[in-house]
Amino acid sequence: MIKDALTSTAAFLISLVGLIVGIAWAIDSRWEWEPILVLLISLAELLIFAFHKANREEETNKPTESQNGVAPDKIKAEASVQSDISTAEDVTVKHRDSVLDMMKLRYHILFIDDDRKFNVVKILRDTGWKHTKTIPDIKSLDIELVKRTDVFFVDINGVGKLLSLEYEGLDLALMLKQRYADKKVVIYSANKNFNSFHEAWDECDYKLEKNALPYQFQNLVEEYSIQKFIDSK
Amino acid sequence: MSTFYYAVDNAGDCLYENFPSNLKAIIHAYNDNFEPFEVTWNGQRQFCRLGKKTTSEGSVFTLTFEDKFLRRFKLFRELVQASTLPLASIVKLKTDTLLAQVSITEELIHNLTSLNSYNIQDLFALIPQKILAQNFNKQEEAVRKIIEEQPNVTSATLLKLIKSNLAMKVEFSVFERTQRPNAFVQKMPHSIRDLVLSILQIFIEDFEKKGIQVYVNYDDVSQKRIDLDYDSIFVSLFYLLENAVKYCCRGTDFRIIFEEQGDTFYILFKMISIRIEPNEVNKLTSQGYRSVAAKKVNEEGKGLGMYRITKTLSLNNAEIEIFPRINSYKEIRDGITYEGNMFKIKFKDQKTWFRK
Numbered sequence: 291m292i293k294d295a296l297t298s299t300a301a302f303l304i305s306l307v308g309l310i311v312g313i314a315w316a317i318d319s320r321w322e323w324e325p326i327l328v329l330l331i332s333l334a335e336l337l338i339f340a341f342h343k344a345n346r347e348e349e350t351n352k353p354t355e356s357q358n359g360v361a362p363d364k365i366k367a368e369a370s371v372q373s374d375i376s377t378a379e380d381v382t383v384k385h386r387d388s389v390l391d392m393m394k395l396r397y398h399i400l401f402i403d404d405d406r407k408f409n410v411v412k413i414l415r416d417t418g419w420k421h422t423k424t425i426p427d428i429k430s431l432d433i434e435l436v437k438r439t440d441v442f443f444v445d446i447n448g449v450g451k452l453l454s455l456e457y458e459g460l461d462l463a464l465m466l467k468q469r470y471a472d473k474k475v476v477i478y479s480a481n482k483n484f485n486s487f488h489e490a491w492d493e494c495d496y497k498l499e500k501n502a503l504p505y506q507f508q509n510l511v512e513e514y515s516i517q518k519f520i521d522s523k
Numbered sequence: 524m525s526t527f528y529y530a531v532d533n534a535g536d537c538l539y540e541n542f543p544s545n546l547k548a549i550i551h552a553y554n555d556n557f558e559p560f561e562v563t564w565n566g567q568r569q570f571c572r573l574g575k576k577t578t579s580e581g582s583v584f585t586l587t588f589e590d591k592f593l594r595r596f597k598l599f600r601e602l603v604q605a606s607t608l609p610l611a612s613i614v615k616l617k618t619d620t621l622l623a624q625v626s627i628t629e630e631l632i633h634n635l636t637s638l639n640s641y642n643i644q645d646l647f648a649l650i651p652q653k654i655l656a657q658n659f660n661k662q663e664e665a666v667r668k669i670i671e672e673q674p675n676v677t678s679a680t681l682l683k684l685i686k687s688n689l690a691m692k693v694e695f696s697v698f699e700r701t702q703r704p705n706a707f708v709q710k711m712p713h714s715i716r717d718l719v720l721s722i723l724q725i726f727i728e729d730f731e732k733k734g735i736q737v738y739v740n741y742d743d744v745s746q747k748r749i750d751l752d753y754d755s756i757f758v759s760l761f762y763l764l765e766n767a768v769k770y771c772c773r774g775t776d777f778r779i780i781f782e783e784q785g786d787t788f789y790i791l792f793k794m795i796s797i798r799i800e801p802n803e804v805n806k807l808t809s810q811g812y813r814s815v816a817a818k819k820v821n822e823e824g825k826g827l828g829m830y831r832i833t834k835t836l837s838l839n840n841a842e843i844e845i846f847p848r849i850n851s852y853k854e855i856r857d858g859i860t861y862e863g864n865m866f867k868i869k870f871k872d873q874k875t876w877f878r879k
Binding site: 501509 | 707753
């Protein structure tokens with residue numbers, strides 16, 4: 291109550307008037323103690339007011355953080371994005387960027403390729419897809435890395451050897467799709483006509499040429515991550 | 524059916540055959556006496572006759588289980604005589620197909636070799652082989668020094684490498700999509716503006732060299748996402764932009780505009796480019812056709828660009844329309860007439876493609 295009175299605009303105006311009148315009175319009275327008292331009280335009130343105002347501005351600018359360390363503004367924006375979207379058609383250009391920023395931290399991408407020179411993994415990581423990994427082959431479909439992956443990119447040549455698969459990557463892609471139907475499986479190859487009757491060509495979600503542009507890999511990951519975001523709602 | 528044929532050409536390669544799989548080997552034991560003999564067919568021991576006739580194109584073996592041919596030798600001999608009638612046509616078809624395939628493959632190899640040679644020349648023009656050889660223990664250092672000393676040439680070389688590598692990709696895609704049966708098409712939503720920019724950026728330096736200012740519309744329509752087969756549209760736009768670089772007038776504007784009308788989406792390419800005669804509008808997309816003005820600008824060229832644009836656009840259910848003289852602009856430079864032309868790509872009946 292007293293604090294409110296001291297920091298009110300009325301108190302500020304009164305103390306300002308007190309300061310001016312106090313100065314004039316002090317000069318006129320040749321610095322008697324009564325006007326000096328008025329001056330000191332007015333000055334004190336002005337300082338209290340100024341200090342309080344500075345504190346309030348600092349508090350307004352300071353980002354308050356929630357318990358998990360995420361700014362409430364971000365949570366609010368995220369909540370707004372989440373509540374607005376229920377179908378792919380709802381992902382507008384504005385939403386799309388927000389959703390992608392969010393999914394880049396959550397979506398898990400795994401390349402299974404024995405070709406160490408294949409640089410798309412680095413390109414995806416550099417564009418913000420934090421959980422992008424590559425392994426030359428897999429020993430089992432039950433390893434943790436496989437379980438948490440959202441999209442697999444499988445080269446059809448040179449992989450599946452650890453599982454002794456006759457048709458290498460094609461067999462591996464088919465097994466992954468059959469085991470994890472809700473995950474995306476993309477096969478890519480330098481030769482699209484390799485075992486063209488293999489079931490994997492029809493069962494997998496997408497087929498890419500090995501010389502596809504990084505843009506094509508990025509666009510595919512974006513589409514699938516947005517699809518996952520929508521499905522998870 | 525109980526009469527079978529096995530035709531081979533003069534080199535002994537099979538042309539066609541429908542022999543039962545367990546009886547194919549009997550042609551190697553052929554003894555030319557046309558006498559019936561016993562074999563196992565359809566799980567039973569049965570009599571058959573085997574005959575052979577040879578012509579200048581090859582040989583045809585005839586195997587029959589039919590009773591009338593087993594009973595009457597004369598009838599069987601006539602059957603064998605008649606067996607070679609289609610041989611000449613089949614051998615010709617095989618030869619023609621082979622030659623056509625060789626020609627297509629040779630063209631692919633020729634184009635790829637040219638692009639590969641550009642890559643090699645551009646790289647070694649920047650980093651001479653001699654320098655690499657002289658510094659084989661510190662190649663990275665030597666290359667870094669060149670880059671520091673010639674940053675502009677380095678950037679120009681890198682841009683050229685991007686373009687020729689993507690041109691190689693186009694060659695593969697064209698081969699896959701125009702030469703193979705059942706072209707492989709997969710559609711995926713793409714932001715139309717981003718997609719156009721991903722291809723346009725390859726040619727920006729070429730446009731700049733000719734002083735051509737490129738504008739790409741940025742509005743609500745340009746933000747649409749459209750389901751497209753990227754590799755096909757990449758080839759279509761690559762050839763269209765490559766032609767634009769070749770045939771646009773120096774120092775003019777090149778505009779790309781996106782439009783949506785009802786259930787159709789358009790990309791408009793407006794430019795000041797070589798004159799298109801009224802009678803050429805419908806011919807430009809024909810294989811091998813080159814316009815009068817195109818021949819004046821560049822004597823080389825096979826007239827394949829527009830044809831390939833049409834062919835690859837059709838894989839995306841799209842087509843190209845050509846509108847000559849969209850405005851009154853006319854300029855003659857070095858004897859070549861330039862006018863305002865528009866090329867319009869029309870994505871048909873695709874309302875469901877559109878996204879917000």
